[in-house]
Amino acid sequence: MLKYIVRRLLYLIPVLLGVSFVIFVLFNLVSGDPTAVLLGKNATARQMEELREQLGLNKPLFDQYLDVVKSAFTFDFGYSWATKQQISKMIIQGAYPSLCLSLPAFIVATVLSLIISLVVSFYRGKGIDLFVRILCIAGVSVSALAYILFFQYFFAFKLGWFEISGFEFGFPDFVPYVALPAIIFILLSLGPDVRFFRTIILDEIYQDYVRTARAKGLSETVILLKHVLRNALIPIITYVVIQLPSLILGALLLENFFSIPGLGGITLNALNSSDFPVIKAMAILSSVLYIVLSLVTDILYTFADPRVKLK
Amino acid sequence: KENNFDEREINLISPEKISGFDPINASDRYSGNETGKVYEGLFEFHPLKRPYELMPNLAESLPTISVDGLTYTFKIRKKVLFHDSPAFKNGIGRELTADDIIYSIKRLADPKLNAKGWWLLDDRILGLNEWRSKHAAIEKTNYQEEVEGLKKIDDYTVQMKLKRPYPQFLYALAMPYTFIVAREAVEHYGKEFLNYPVGTGPFILPKFEQTSMITYVRNLKFREKFYPKDGEEGDDKLGLLADAGKRIPLVDQINVHIVVESQPKWLAFMKGKQDLLEVKDVNIQQSINPDKTLKDIHREKGIRLIMKPMLDVTYFAFNHEEQIFKNRKLRQAMNLAFDRAGYNRLFHENTGFEAQGPVPPGLGGYTKEFKNPFVKFDIEQAKKLLAEAGYPGGKGLPTIIVQTRADTIGRQQVEYFEKCMEKIGINIDIGTNTWPELVNKVTKKQHMMYTMAWGADYPDAENFLGLLYCPNQAPGSNGSNYCNPEFDALFKQAAIMQDAPGRTVLYEKLNEMVAVETPWIFGFHRTDIYLTQAWLKNFKHMEFNHSQFQYLNVDLEVKKQLIKKF
Amino acid sequence: MKENSLWKDSFKKLVRDKWALGSLIIVLLYGAVAVLAYFGFLAADWAKEVGASNLPPSPEHWFGTDIFGRDVFSKIIRGTQIAMSVGLVTSLIAIPIGVILGALAGYFGGWVDDLITWLYTTFSSIPNIMLLISITMILGKGIFAVYIALGATSWVTLCRLIRGEVMKHKEREYVQAASAIGGGHMRKLFRHILPNVTHIVIINTSLQFQFAIKSEVILSYLGLGVQGEPSWGTMIDDAKLELSRGVWWQLASATIAMFLVVLAFNLLGDALRDSLDPKLKGK
Amino acid sequence: MTSPLLQVKNLVVEFETGDGVTRAVNNVSFDIPAGKTIGIVGESGSGKSVTSLAVMGLLQKPAARIPQGEIFFNGQDILKFNDAQMRSIRGNQISMIFQEPMTSLNPVFKVADQIAETIRIHKSVSSKEAWEKAVDLMNQVGIPSPSKSAHKYPHEMSGGQKQRVMIAMAIACEPKLLIADEPTTALDVTIQKQVLELLHKLQQEYRMSMMFITHDLGVIGDIADDVVVMYRSNVVEKNNAQEIFYTPKHPYTKGLLACRPKLGANPRRLLTVSDFMDENGVEKIITPDRVMVFDKEQEKEKSSDILLEVKNLVTQFPIKGGIFGRTVDYFKGVNDVSFQLKKGKTLGLVGESGCGKTTLGRSILRLVEPAAGSIIYSGKDITHVYGEELRLLRRKMQIIFQDPYSSLNPRMTISEILTEPLNIHRVGATKKERLDMAKELFEKVGLKVMQLNRYPHEFSGGQRQRICIARALMLRPEFVVCDESVSALDVSIQAQVLNLLLDLQEEFHLTYIFISHDLSVVNFIADEVGVMNCGKIIEMDKANNIYKNPSQDYTKALLSAIPKGEVKSNLTSLV
Ligand SMILES: Nc1ncnc2c1ncn2[C@@H]1O[C@H](COP(=O)(O)OP(=O)(O)OP(=O)(O)O)[C@@H](O)[C@H]1O
């Protein structure tokens, strides 16, 4: 097992190589010549040329790629082209609010939808099951925008239960700011989650071991919560862990509307000002997250199901 | 957070993320506004007088200019202190001297920094470009090295020499790019300098962090500076002179909230959490009646409406390197087919002024009387001209792709344009782009048409007419690559004239002559719409408002009264 | 004696379930509308101005009119075509890739797994927006690019889910039994294991559909969406400007249109899933 | 007399299946007095399990229906109970040993946990005490080194071990009524004896009643007071054991009794019920030649060339430890086994449950990778054959898995399952042809063709077992490993299947390894018998020699433990 872990971690190497390559290619595709954007509306040809020289965009492509790789492995992302800020600082400063919003919301959403889906799969086929399913789909069909505009207007403005927008660092302070977006976040993810968990759980409840559990005189809830859930764990783990990286990368729409200075905005701004170093940093960050997390999932698999072997 | 009534604080909004506090990169209006609270320039625009008028700020007086208009001598105000900062000897801000002026200008030219504002002095000051290109090669920039055009006479006198007359020079010295920074601070903080603004300004921001609110506190050591006694006539009636002669700044604290989306801005203002709101497209309808008066629901709360034309112009630019657009009649036909009334209604809630030419009202060079014969909606004549142009009913014309920003409004605006052109048989296609894409297409001349808006950098028609000046073509500001020798010749001449009646006449001539040439499809001069709370005092619409905030004031009594209504 | 199999049975069961049948009908209806719209039999004149701008719903304009005074209803009809095609095609791209790669990774493990893990890790670490932009860059803007872009970005989740499930199932005895009768890898994988993880594929597809429609919004927001054609995406996007003006009908009608079809797809998916489960005989 | 503990009154159970509604139980009635044991014997598929499930209220919804009948427990009709009430009696008042322990255990929990759980629900004990009790129970049911095995997961245990876990689970709370559905199918006689004694002891201590379902008349004889005989979803005879054994009335019963292979005699073929009665249960006169007995010895050697040779085979399982589950040690499931097997012969493998029989079988077919040693099949070393070659080999070598249920793909119909091998190896030209072959074999193992479209879960344990047999024989292999393949079959069907195997052997010179704990069956079918213990083959010889004069004590013990198949009254020896 330890061997496995080590091997998988070594894996960061090819992945980082791949990511930095793809990113590099894509960037050169996407934002042709960044200097025009970076210098603003009064840019002159001469200054653009100078900047190009300075950013090393005149170097042969391969050398440029090497730089990318270097920063990928040294985790030294340097400074943003557009904001001139130190990228590592930008990311840390941005990750905090993003997490304040998405992490609690995510946890609540997951737990909540697990509970709901357990309940509905218990009543599968009955009215409530259908009702909840319809509700879920209604939930996901409504555009996030609609939720945001309405909730902000109604709960924050009319009723004044929450702050309209903004953010403050430090634990209790940020709560009133992130509460509302968090609720919306939950509402949005409830739909798909419940739908997904439900199917997974339903796939288990007709197995024979459930019959055995009943024969023991276990209550349905215990059966669902312990036996069924435990067996359904593998897909659930996968599903849940997959979403984690996106949490840190932030929920753009929510952050924008509630003026939460998170990473979502930073990424978009970077794209809008062809700020390559930042994009690069983001990509590398998330790929590292990805590797680590998928490793974690695989290890969790073996705990979830003793029959799974990792070679 | 509750409103507080004991602190004299005002709450403002910045609709865009602030990236940092380095003057030389304060390119967009909003970072300009922020730097303007901590940093100062030699000059500033008079907060009340219109048309815009420069007044000395760090400079003691307007400079003396040699007859050839090349040598400027500045006297610098004494006893101007920098903010306290660890950068200085035992943390106490020192007095500002001539060296700081020279240093700051050189810094703008520093090739290592490649400042966004460099274009402003590019090829203007004697020896500065040489200094720049020299150091481009060298490892470390040497600020000791003299630059011929920047001479220190004594601690309080600086002399600057220009290559050739540059009438906008003083404007340049009023812009954020040339705000004065302290060398110690720059060197002490190094790359982090942009997060530790150390200026001479009326407000202090010890450390800048990327959050949703920036809080400035009053600079207690701020020099004696007083609220102007005179302004535009009518200002006293508006109560703008109530604080005349008082020492500024008038408030203890300014909170700038960074709010990007329009709804939260609007809601926050309507809850009385914000003192000033710049009303943008979607909220216009909620603010004013069709007759452009403030809606009653707002008036009851004492909210005030301020509408003033902006110094800007929107346009659909042709790419004049495309053969078809060399054909003037085609351009004119399209201008005539463009139904501006409808456009104004849909996208500006009827608050825009139809642009007759590039120069907006409020600048020398704009003439009320002048009506562009092609800026009207006349399908018949459009068809006629189109036929004359050789494309009867649009036959023979390729589908014209108009590049625009991808956001909803951008898309809709071109959709509208498309419908207009349909009427005379011209096919338009929409090309939606991310911002970088659009910029690239324009700078690389890879477009047939694109839409754009241009806002003034300084109050001078030259800044607009330059958009059609051949040497400025892409990647310069003349994105339509329009070339007209006659125009260029005149422009060249006007560009180096000092502000004088003669020049205005020339501007007018240029404006009208290029207008009828219809190098663009002229759009609008938009209107700035502001809502202010009753308790916010001394706010007057101002295009270049980075230095305006020190004059603002808040009436806590009124606030206490009115806030109940929110 | 008639010979029948999982799929035959399930179809029989499917049509017996009235909800499923209803959903099926709705989906087919949308499909028909889409096709008709595509060939211009329906809402061909959606672009025509039929009244003043932003008219609220009324007898003659059921869903009101948009900013240019175009009939929202016909825009919806017209948009169906894009929504359906985007939903279906992206699924058609994402599902097979996801299933096959996931299955291979989970089943063979070892270097195959490594390779595929590498692939999707790389994929999913690149900011989606950037991927989308660049794909449209390569393929040029338009519906086709949208298909590819969405398809390419949404197979990862499924892939990982399938991988996990297959890892679980391949240790089961019935798989051993399959090899005992000389079943090759492919048979074990696709004939034996996959049918036992169909439920994941199904649920994913039905979610995928609504994901695709919604992402089309984001795409059009980035200007990568479909050009010169009304799409539910753009209609929902417009709401950002309209709602504050009290214009809610575009958003509402687009949302409802989407809700119905997504609902139909999901119920259908569930029904299909149930019918594919032999243990759910006769209820 | 007091009212019986359990009372089943004209119970009817129906199932909705691919081919319409089938009646699995057709108004069955019987009583179980407190402290007594009712043995239920009967044809495989006659409705025994379904009846017991009905009593537990665990019939598979929504497929199953109970259109009529009552079940009284302590005088209350439990069919009318709601969930809560049912739950309160399940596990501690009525508990059940399911027929197929392999699939009935939760794969992701440790076995001891699963036993302890039952205790924790119904008794207020700390989880620690519960665990200890569980380990103790595992010890009582004879699971080797219980404290270690307690930490195993079901898939790490042998069939018999799992079954004993099930038993432990069922008796954990000393229930009033224990329903045991074929509880000893995977247990060798010694263990079986131990378990039966245990049950008997419990019965004495707690006046526990038992509903004991089995096909093994020997066991019935040992344990049951009364016997209920089921045939084709009906109860055909009810009586006390005595009567049943010595004066059976119903022809089916008579048939059953006559069909059991006796240790002493070696008939060429076994009799089946069909020899005693025709389709519709009318008795037949038995012609003496049919029961003619003769001795294997006289049979001349069929062939002499060796088909399979196993040399020092070792198969081991990692024993994991530490948080990261590093492999700390290996458990040798098969430990240095060597033997030869001639073509057309049958090797019987007997031995204590958990001694490595299954593992050996699987290793030979390369379903688990041997760690050492070599397997030579018809002159060719196949220890390291892979890919296509191995696949083709598999056509000739087949295994009948010990656990039929889990070896059947739940989402394939039986016809698909049976025709699949043919498809793989392109046997049979058309789909039709293949289907016909499937049907033929399907009937040969005593199943009805119309059930071909069902899914595995719609069959009875025994039926599933026969499906697996059919699947293995579809390809007409040369060599088959039969792992406890008749364990779940009533003697009649068992005989039928055994005969089938013999016929095939005659015709096609098939070679078998026949793993079983039922010595009489082994004795009947095997030419040679190997006795396994702790992964080793400790003794191997001609069947008769082994039975007549076993050399190893272990073997002696085995033989002595075989149930006599006489009536309880003289079972005192057990207690
Ligand atoms: N879920 C089901 N769906 C349809 N038919 C079923 C189902 N379960 C059992 N049956 C049928 O009911 C009949 C009785 O099954 P049951 O399991 O009681 O047999 P049994 O007496 O236990 O046989 P065995 O000794 O082989 O276990 C069988 O013919 C079987 O095919």
Ligand SMILES: Nc1ncnc2c1ncn2[C@@H]1O[C@H](COP(=O)(O)OP(=O)(O)OP(=O)(O)O)[C@@H](O)[C@H]1O
């Ligand atoms: N996957 C495994 N991991 C660890 N131990 C195992 C595994 N499979 C089997 N064993 C152990 O190997 C031993 C032999 O198992 P096997 O199934 O061969 O016994 P068996 O002879 O078939 O017994 P039975 O007659 O009960 O089926 C048992 O003690 C079992 O606990």
Ligand SMILES: [Mg+2]
């Ligand atoms: Mg049974």
Ligand SMILES: [Mg+2]
């Ligand atoms: Mg075994």
